[in-house]
Amino acid sequence: MKVGVVGLGLMGGPMAMHLHKAGLLAAVYNRTRSKAEPFEKLGVYVAQSPADLAGRVDVVIVMVSDAPDVEHVLFGPGGVVEGARPGLVVVDMSTNSPEWARRFAERLARHGVEFIDAPVTGGQKGAVEGTLTIMVGGREELFKRLLPVFQAFGRNIVYVGPVGYGQAMKLVNQVVxxxxTVAMVEGLRLAKALGLDMEKVAQVLTGGAARSGSIELYLPKLLRGDLSPGFKAVHLKKDLGYVMELANKANLYLPATAMALELYKKMVEKGLGELGTHALGEVY
Known part of the structure; x- marks a missing residue:
């Protein structure tokens, strides 16, 4: 399979590099061309547009910020559908919603293009190390065919159901x-107020029942004063917005998620959205 990647940011860049090492990467495209230069030096074709990329590969991976960005990459001027041929597969690995995933699948099907939603979790660290968890929604036979692609940068690859189920599972993940993260930030605030040794706090939180992915990934960064993103706060705010849209439609009461969304909204309003999700304490 020849694979192309659209979007070479915090996540897409490392994922594309793993695909190159696996001998699967045929082309890349990024709106800011400078991010594609490391791949050009490796002999990977740098496409002029998503359409140009789509015409050269069997599988297009899209890793951009939000649903409108995916829509533009697929259907906008110079979009994937302009270069697509029947049998092409589009894999959306960004995070949006089940409704968007089903909409993309329906529109692409008119062009003879198949679609899979396969968002990831594990942050930039997981992307760099090739240990991402991938939640895949789509036709199961197609999932099995694409497994070598996912295995290039993922360790925990889970087929969760038809189109849209990948995004649904990712939103569940984002709530947790x-x-x-809120629990970690508030626990640390309490620890500081009580005068505890933060290294010993870390020893307890990483070894007992409070242990979590947020603790393991981000507590060491917080102790160093490093607020740089492994996953940007603005993106988690976007994801929680999708969660609450779905919850409101289903008349589902999620008070803690609603509170978390308000906290991340405050982060973005204060101009802190480009920091990591673990920098939430900056709004307290």
Whole structure:
């Protein structure tokens, strides 16, 4: 399979590099061309547009910020559908919602293009180390065919159901991530107020029942004063917004998630959205 990657940011860049090492990467495209230069030096074709990329590969991976960005990459001027041929597969690995995933699948099907939603979790660290968890929604036979692609940068690859189920599972994941992060930030505030040794706090939180992905990934960074993103706060705010849209439609009461969304909204309003999700304490 020849694979192309659209979007070479914090996540897409490392994922594309793993695909190159696996001998699968045929082309890349990024709106800011400078991010594609490391791949050009490796002999990877740098496409002029998503359409140009789509015409050269069997599988297009899209890793951009939000649903409107995915829509533009697929259907905008110079978009994937302009270069697509029947049998092409589009894999959306960004995070949006089940409704968007089903909409993309329906529109691409008119062009003879198949679609899979396969968002990831594990942050930039997981992308760099090739240990991401990938939640895949789509036709199961197609999932099995694409497994070598996912295995290039993922360790925990889970087929969760038809189109849209990947995004649904990711939103569940984001609720737990957000609430774990709020718990970590508030626990650390309490620890500081009580005068505890923060290294010993870390020893307890990473070894007992409070242990979580947020603790393991981000507590060491917080102790160093490093607020740089492994996952940007603005993106978690976007994801929680999708969660609450779905919850409101289903008349589902999620008070803690609603609170977390308000906290991340405050982060973005204060101009802190480009920091990591673990920098939430900056708004307290």
């Amino acid at each position: 991530v957000a609430l774990n």
